[in-house]
Amino acid sequence: MTLQEWLNAYGVSHKNKTNILIHKFCVPAILWSVIVLLSVIPTPLFFKGFNFAHLVAIIALVFYFSLGLKPFLLMCVQLSIAFFSLQFIDESWQLGLGVFVIAWIFQFIGHKIEGAKPSFIDDLKFLLIGPLWIIKGLLS
DSSP: OOHHHHHHHHHTTOOSHHHHHHHHHHHHHHHHHHHHHHHTSOOOGGGTTOOHHHHHHHHHHHHHHHHOHHHHHHHHHHHHHHHHHGGGTTTOHHHHHHHHHHHHHHHHHHHHHHTSOOGGGTOTTHHHHHHHHHTGGGGO
């Protein structure tokens, strides 16, 4: 699918203003919390500063690059901000987990209000589309 097809498909279950507002806060929070949680998973010494968050980010960036240079660069910025913030939280998995759980609760409340199931139920790749959909105005 093209980027526009992904964004259109994601938008089908995101039309309610309350749900959209919830997503604008919770999708970035979930992205951030996933980076936090993956970054604290112990890695072998030979990884030397490379952790599971880096690995997952690289895999995600390959997907974003397949959608185009602009989505790739915008996600590089979002992921860089998330990684940069790690230096200020002292690898707190508890904070990451708390943000993750609370953000997902709000996401499901938003979808209850919307009356539509989350897109990722049909295709897990929609979990990668959410952060792009939030900034879709920058993709034009």
